[in-house]
Amino acid sequence: MSPDNPLLADDTLPAFSQIRPEHVQPAIDAILADYRAAIDALVAPGAPRDFNHVMLTQERLEQRLARAWAPVSHLQAVADSEALRAVYGPAEEKLTEHAIELGQNRALYAAVQTLADAADFAALPRPERALVEHALRDFRLSGVALAEPARSRFREIGVELSRLSTEFSHAVLDASEAWHEHVTDERDLAGIPASGLAVLRQYAQDQDLDGYLVTLKQPSVQAVLNYADHRGLRERVYWAYQTRASDQGPDAGKFDNSERIEKIMALRHEAARLLGFANAAEESLATKMAASPAEVLEFLHDLAARAKPVAQRELATLREFARAELKLDTLEPWDVAYASEKLRQREYALDEEQLKPYFPLPAVIDGLFGLAGKLYGITLAARDDVDVWHPQVRYYDVRDAAGKVFAGAYVDLYARNGKRGGAWMDVCRARFDDGGQEQRPVAFLTCNFAPPTEGRPALLTHDDVLTLFHEFGHGLHHLLTGIALPSIGGIDGVEWDAVELPSQFMENFGWNRQALDLFARHWQTGERLPDELFERMLAARHFHAGLFLVRQLEFALFDFLLHLEYEPSRGARALAVLEQVRKQVAVLHPPAWQRFPHGFSHIFAGGYAAGYYSYLWAELLSADAFGAFEEQAGESGSVIDRATGERFRREFLAVGASRPALESFIAFRGRKPEPEALLRSYGLG
Ligand SMILES: [Zn+2]
Known part of the structure; x- marks a missing residue:
């Protein structure tokens, strides 16, 4: 070597x-x-x-x-x-x-x-x-x-698909970085809160520019679409963002993923047929908890039937509000988030900006690690002698109750150039017992939060807090594994539609008073998150739950039907399938130039092909699992219960893919998952 x-x-x-x-x-x-x-x-x-x-x-x-x-x-x-x-x-x-x-x-x-x-x-x-x-x-x-020549063909397809996926995600990243708008007059950014402005100023400074730079990075897109009073600016950001890597928008044709979508779908279908499946959706289910396409579609359509009327009522109220209060006679797609934020503020007087001072990132991290300690008896301690790829990254040792180091985690939280957007957990090292020689599990936890600014720590939105809890949940699944065979330990090998259980499960604590009390304190005064604010947070939790659900259902059905109904003679018809799905479930209909599929890396460059429904499926599992903690809180007085935590760790987190997820769920909960848990968690049950 x-x-x-x-x-x-x-x-x-x-x-x-x-x-x-x-x-x-x-x-x-x-x-x-x-x-x-x-x-x-x-x-x-x-x-x-x-x-x-x-x-x-x-x-x-x-x-x-x-x-x-x-x-x-x-x-x-x-x-x-x-x-x-x-x-x-x-x-x-x-x-x-x-x-x-x-x-x-x-x-x-x-x-x-x-x-x-x-x-x-x-x-x-x-x-x-x-x-x-x-x-x-x-x-x-x-x-x-397979017999030849099918075997060789199958092999070619695999290589080609991998190349196309990489190209797809690079096109999305390149398109995102190609567009920006330089703003020198602060009046054009009216409505955007100070923290958002600070981020836009930082982007400008990074490019040696004065003023502000509006970009297609997540914090910038959110700041503009949620808050900017300047309707034209919102429209331009929406237009650029929603047409990334397509034949439309400011960079039309430059990073276009249209042809890649066609090729990816054709090759996936061909590969599925070679293996004897009717289509790529059926192939996808071979490694999932859902038993058949019919079961998936029934699950999604049942949810849609319950969510769509709620979404329609929510939208009618929003339209009326926008017309009466914001003088927006037509509610355009680039107005929805903005009007929604204004309505939320009026209804609940709850401004994310009011909450952010209570979520200084360092305290949230401490609280999250403290929560893991109370549930599972572990501690995470930062080390500064570990080699990292950027000064912002921290490494933590994970210790058991006896103080023994059994795992580790790299935590990389801030958005910066050259870093892929979004948040995710990935495996650095898997737990492996190689004949008595132990390799410890190590995780990468990556987020894209707005960085600290001068004299102020990074302040998270409540959504950011939930994102962090979510990814940490994946991290715990990996780090707390009891299986020393990497291919079936931690998240590896777990059914795709169950793999989000541990992550979405953790998000529930982000809505819980006892858990929030571990960290939600004002960064300047140290004041605990006031009861009154917390009550309004809870009330606002289900604000536009219907609209959110139908959007998720739109993505899930689009993905599933795209793969299920593919026929070589007519091609992928991505836009037509999307339109058909929108007719069924959507209440908002974007302009004809919108190109959502072209940036849908989850299914074209990630592992969610014919599996996006997994988010909702796992959400049901996680809501139902959290129910066990709530039920015992009736007796112990606290949802943060070590005994229930240990049981969850033992029956679910620790076993990985060493047995089917359904069996693990039943071992923990004492019964099969019940759909009502999901509706309750959305306030619709
Ligand atoms: Zn996840």
Whole structure:
């Protein structure tokens, strides 16, 4: 091994400051070469056929690759550069090709099948059996049983899809960074609160400009669409944002994803058919908790039937308010968030800006970690001797009740150039017990909050607080895993429609007085979040719940039907399917030039293809799981209950994919999930 290449070092944590783009290709090439040789040895005639030799060997090889690739893939997302991108794309293609090759390795498939066929298989521990069963399922899904030429074709499709996904998300990022509007007259930004202005001023300073820079970064888009009195500015931001990477808008045709959408859909459909599924939606459900397309559609349509009338009433009220109070005779799409914010302020006199001083980021982090301590008996302690990729990043050791370090987390919270928007948790290291040698789980927690400004800490909106809780929930799922087999530990291998349970579950605490009391204090006065403000927060929680739900249902149905109803003869028809869905569930109808699909990275560049419904599905699971904490609070007096927390950890978080999510849910709750829990959490039940 070259000691000069940090990606090949066997360090506990990646040496981020030493990783250079030129390290990527040699490291990946070397690791893949060793990987292939090891697999050849594993499947050689006469090689042992037991769990350790067949399954642990694969886990070990996969971990070596992950130790090199996780930091590279993470850097590409949070510290993007031309040089890194240039090596990232080709390396990613090699990895995809390698994964497909493994999936199509018949000898390896046969070796794993041997384990399942062995007389003592049933006597193996549950996690070991689950690992074998998952591997066999994934083999089938990766085309191993196909005969030529289908196998080769399937392989080509996988590589091509990976390339198209990367291009899709790059186009969205490039389109977002290409557009901005320089504003020198502060009157043009009237209505935007001081914190929003500070962010726009910072963007300008970053480009050595005077005044303000309105961009398509999330904090800027929100500040303008929610608050800017200047209707023309709102319209331009909406126009630029809602046409990113399309044939419309200010950069029409420049980063256009239209052709990529067509190709992605055609290839997904072809791949699904090769595997014997009717379409890509059916293929998607093979790894999900939902049993059939009919079950998904029934779930979504049932919700839509209950939510749409509520949304219609909410919209009528909003229109009336906008006409009477804001002199907006027609409520245009770029007026909706603005009018909605004004109505919310009038109805609940609740301005996000009033709440923000109670959510200084450092205190929220302390409170969140404190909550995890009360629920699960863990502590997180910052370390300053860990190599990170940006000075804003902090690393935390995670300790158990006895003080033993068992996990770690990188926390990177602020928006900056070259960093992908949004918030997410990703795996840096997975928990792995390699014959007594323990690799600790380490997580990446990434957000894009507005950074602190001079003399003031970063102040979060309540939504930001929920986002942070959400991602930390994913983090806990990963960090608290009790499974030392990476492929089925933490979030890995968990059904896609159940994987959001732990994250959405955590959001419930962001609405709970006892949990808020752990951190919600005014950053200047130290005053606790006043009862009166909290009461209004709760009242406002369900404000426009119907409108929110129908929008989520629109995305979920669009995604699912796009994949379910695809036919090669007529193409993807993305805009037509969206229109058809909007007729069914939407109450707001954007202009014809709006191009929502072109920026929908979740389904075209992420893992949510024919799976966006999972958010709502998991929300039902999480609302119902939180119900267990609420029910026991009737006895103990507190929703933050260690015993219930331990049970949730033991039955759900710790078991990962070592058993089906439905079984874990029942083990924790004592029964199956009940749909009413979701409606109650939206105030509609
Ligand atoms: Zn999530």
